[in-house]
Amino acid sequence: MSVEQPAYATGVSLQDARELIVAVAAEHRLTTETVALETALHRVLAADIHAPFDVPGFANSAMDGFALRGADLPQSGERALQLIGQIFAGGDNVLSVGEGECVRITTGAPIPYGADTVVIKENVRVDGDRVWINAGEKPGGNTRPAGEDYRAGDLAFRTGTLLTAAQLGTLASFGCDRITVTRRIRAVLLTTGDELAAAGMPLGFGQIHNSNRFSLGGLLQTFGVDLLRHQHLRDDPTLLRAALQQAASDADIVLSSGGVSAGEADYLPGLLAEIGRIHLWKVRIKPGMPFLFGSIGQALIFSLPGNPVSGIATFLSLVRPALDTLLGINKSARKTWRARLQSAIQKRHSRTEFLRATLICDENGTLWAAPLAKQGSGMLRGVTEADVLLIVPEDMHDLAQGSVVEFLPLPGLI
Ligand SMILES: Nc1nc2c(c(=O)[nH]1)N[C@H]1C(S)=C(S)[C@@H](COP(=O)(O)OP(=O)(O)OC[C@H]3O[C@@H](n4cnc5c(N)ncnc54)[C@H](O)[C@@H]3O)O[C@H]1N2
Ligand code: MOO
Secondary structure, X not given: OOOOOOOOEEEEOHHHHHHHHHHHHHOOOOOEEEEEHHHOOOOEEOOOEEOOOOEOXXXXXXXXXXXXXXXXXXXXXXXXXXXXXXXOXXXXXXXXXXXXXXXXXXXXXXXXXXXXXXXXXXXXXXXXXXXXXXXXXXXXXXXXXXXXXXXXXXXXXXXXXXXXXXXXXXXHHOOOOEEEEEOOOEEEEEEEOOOXXXXXXXXXXXXXXXXXXXXXXXXXXXXXXXXXXXXXXXXXXXXXXXXXXXXXXXXXXXXXXXXXXXXXXXXXXXXXXXXXXXXXXEEOEEOOXXXXXXXXXXXXXXXXXXXXXXXXXXXXXXXXXXXXXXXXXXXXXXOOEEEEEOOOEEOOOOOEEEEEEEEEEOXXXXXXXXXXXXXXXXXXXXXXXXXXXEEEOOOOOXXXXXXXXXXXXXXXXX
């Protein structure tokens, strides 16, 4: 008699779970759209961007002062140059500087013909139309050549770049007012559980407030996901089935919390198997072990364990890589972070553990991680007070003080 194997991965390592999730998400890459630059912050470029022209487009002054020929700078003592005019940033007067002459100039104004050097106004003495320059100035100083930032044709950004404020500025400097990006991920958040009351509602016996609605909804919003709606559901398989089906037809991803473990009212795995497909259930991590991943039609379903810290840890470690993949974010955009343990830790189990910790950078530039006392998966306080989740690998049990450990930054750290 053969023992039937489940048709999905189970009891896998964090690494294998991530790889599986990313592989499935890669089949669901989102389409693109063209948007106004004003709305492009934190969007993901869907095409390479090359500089359309030299930036800056013309040689200009880096300082307020006087433009002159470097050859006219005195080798010793001081020398008077003839002031023949002025050019301000945005001015359209075309000036030419000859031998022994100079032009008053402001920061950003085009360097006049013939000039190649700017001497700052603090370093000169102006006497009517004579400008006295001291020895010691650098020929070519205080100027910004055309193309010093980007040369026409330079590859400025690759497809998959997550656009930050500085990058939007660069795109604007190229004259781009519309850009092609991956469309936003649409999500529905479902929280489940008879014991939950909305914040603001009175609590009955055995009830707690629904905090995951805000911590998971907040994470979705932090990472730019378009949260279509949140719905809270009682532990009723009929209601859950209908809500899952509706959410899957409305959204690209469905995030649910609770009902994935071994309890009598944990309906999510059975329902997902019935109306969709389970790809993965249970990962060798703590907290978050009962994490469930599957799909219904085109939608990806992430069912996170109900414990508040488990939800946050599985979101950051397993859902976020899927979001990156759906959006086509460059792998290089995600850095690996490490710190040294401020105190020794011991781990008795063989799962990867996410430990809540604060970060301190000492005067030598060493980053230290101090694990917090409150590590229970139901204790939001630990994650609220932490900067990072330390990732303690499966096979490490005794870590001495000073050991180097990888971490996931919690939103708000950077
Ligand atoms: N016999 C077993 N029991 C449990 C196991 C197991 O393997 N065998 N796994 C434990 C682990 S680990 C976790 S994590 C939890 C996950 O359980 P569920 O995902 O089924 O979640 P629930 O039972 O619905 O809730 C767990 C816990 O979290 C609270 N919760 C749920 N939703 C919310 C919310 N929206 N806001 C705030 N708090 C919420 C809920 O009240 C429970 O206290 O199962 C263990 N049990
Ligand atoms: O996997 Mo659970 O999240 O340890 O409490």
